[in-house]
Amino acid sequence: MIDSKRLDDIARRISDSLPESVRHLQEDVQRQVRSSLQSGFERMDLVTREDFDIQVALLERTRERLAELEARIAALEGQASPAEDR
Template sequence: MINPKKIEEVAKQLSENLPSGLKQFAGEFEERSKQVLQNQLQKLDVVSREEFEVQQHVLIKTREKLEALQAQVDALEAKLNSAE
């Protein structure tokens, strides 16, 4: 999930860096910046850290099972080749 605090920080930094002639519009600019950032970030195909870690754990377990199965296949093939 996208952290709303980070979006607010970025929007605030953008508005603080406006030229002095535009400072009167800083509040509106900050609000619009937040909206634009949120909209664009929602379009990205991203997952939360938690989802990523869960999938990483699943991948590790799957890799372990695959390696164990590969070892079994290798052992069976060796046994079959030695019987010939």
């Protein structure tokens, strides 16, 4: 999920871009924008970059382990084949 500092920054930028006549409502606008952004991001089911990178690393290790196991199975099957011929 996006961190709250980024949400606050986005909300502040949006409220800063509002016309001067509505700036007195800035705090309320920031709260509403932040709330809207947060609920929108939650519906998108986003993950943080850190969580994504962790999952990528885990997948890479899993693929390496799978390749090792496939090689071991192939070697064991190769050893078993000559014994079956006898």
